[in-house]
Amino acid sequence: MPDVVGSLYVHVPFCTVRCDYCDFASEPVAGHLRAGRVATYFQRLRQEIQSAEHVLAQPLETVYVGGGTPTAVPPALLNDLLEAFGVFIGPETEFTVEANPETLVESTLDAFRERRVTRLSLGVQSFSPEALRSLGRRVSPGAADRAVELLRRSAWHEWSIDLVFGIPGQDLTAFEADVAEAVAVGAPHISVYDLSYTADYARCLERRLGPAARGEAEALAEEHYPRVSEILTGAGYHRYEVSSYCRPGHESRHNQAYWRGADYLGVGASAVSTVGLRRWANPKGVAAYLACEPPEEERLTPAIKRYERVMLGLRTAAGVPWSLADEAVDHEAVERLIGLGLLEKRCATLLSSPRGLDLGNAVLAAVLRSPE
Ligand code: SF4
Known part of the structure; x- marks a missing residue:
């Protein structure tokens, strides 16, 4: 079964x-459209x-259509896909679609x-044209403001803004202005x-x-991290994961399922699935995916699953x-970090303190034991 x-x-x-900074499986849409490959995909x-x-x-608890930029695809094609x-x-299904401010219009x-x-x-x-230029993100000025205005006007209830910090040239004041605007x-x-740096982006920046x-x-990003939580928790947002803040009741259920260690199916180029003790990752590029190249398989053990769940x-x-x-x-490491105020034990639960969440990976590296 x-x-x-x-x-x-x-x-x-x-x-x-x-x-320029992109680290996702994504390819320019125009060539694929001309070749009819978007419909085939x-x-x-x-x-x-x-x-x-x-x-x-059936029904699913959550569906998440991400990218890439789903809204970069002509509406008729995207709508057919969503229909499917x-x-x-x-x-009760949470059905999320990612969108880019530039490509979001009322009819979408x-x-x-x-x-x-x-x-x-x-x-x-970022809301700042300078920061967007630094990321090599080609969007027209004011696109984010227009998209946000559209969402507000249409009384869209559940929506999220993604921000990046540690952008070259972005000082603390500029970053705080981004968070305050969100x-x-x-x-x-x-x-x-x-911000994570791909080798291509690092080269491009250096040039x-x-x-x-x-x-x-x-170096500046180190200062930005604690400021994010100060500003957002001060404004009434609840930090429910290292990078995720929301007004009460607006958590992303899709991400929560993933963090809870729930099984999930991923379809499309580069998508990863975990079902029971099986994990597989689809080929990364559009061409390889369309050629039905086999996914990369990994066999998990209960110890690996437990390690991931705790992490x-x-x-x-x-x-x-x-x-x-x-x-x-x-x-021993757990007791030490509890003493330092980075972890807490509460009602049979082990959890990171707000400062522990700020330090994120350093806390995990100190306490997790390899599952091997
Ligand atoms: S919009 Fe996102 S997925 Fe597309 S190229 Fe830019 S960073 Fe990559």
């Missing part, structure tokens, strides 16, 4: 243009979902509503990520801003039951 999964991730690997996605139908709960998820969408929201999309994740990254526009959910730019930005749980405010953490952590 196969395990049944409640969460589905669908990867749409197309963008209008590629940003969506057809293949439907086949992949169909062949996995026996492990998908109909049988999996129930009244109407079409999403018709297809029972409940949540939008808006990739803003609050001011009334985003119910804000995710704040530190544009000189060899010191990255080091300076990384993800300690990145959340809810923490992890001590009965699970017990075998996955170094007990």
Whole structure:
């Protein structure tokens, strides 16, 4: 009897243009459209979902369509794809689609509503034109403000803004202005990520801003991290994961399922699935995915799953039951970090303190024992 999964991730690997800092599986959409490959890709996605139908709960708890930029695809194609998820969408299903401010228009929201999309994740990254230039993100000035205004006008209930910090050239004042603007526009959910540097982006930065730019930005990012939580918790947001803040009741259920260690199915190029003790990752590029190259398979063990569950749980405010953490952590290190105020034991749960969440990976590195 196969395990049944409640969460589905669908990867749409197309963008209008590629940003210099991009670390996602994404390719410019225009060439694929001309060659008819976007329609073929969506057809293949439907086949992949169909062949996995026996492990998908009906209705699903969460569906997340990410990218890439799903809204960079012509609406007729995207709407057809969203329509195909109909049988999996129930009244309680959280159905999220990622959008780029540049490509969000009123008719997109109407079409999403018709297809029972409940949540939008808006990739803003920064409201500042200078910071966007530094990321090599080609968006027109004011696109984020227009998209946010559209969401507010249409009374869209569940939406999230993604911001990035540690952007070269972005000082603390500029970053604080970004966070303050996300609050001011009334985003119910804000995710704040530190910038990661791909080798291509690091080279590109060095050419544009000189060899010191990255080091300076990384040093400043250390200051930005604690400020994010000060500003957002001060504004009434609840930090429920290292990078995720929301008004009460606006958590992303899809991400929570993942952090809880729930099984999930991922379809599309580069998508990863975990079902029981099986994990597989689809080929990364559009061409390889369309050629049906086999996924990379990994066999998990109960110890690996427990390790991952504890690692993800300690990145959340809810923490992890001590009965699970017990075998996955170094007990002496846990006591030491409790003494330092970075971890807490509360009602049979081990959890990171707010300062422990700020230090994130350092806390995990200190307490987790390798599952091998
Ligand atoms: S919009 Fe996002 S996925 Fe697309 S190229 Fe830019 S960073 Fe990558």
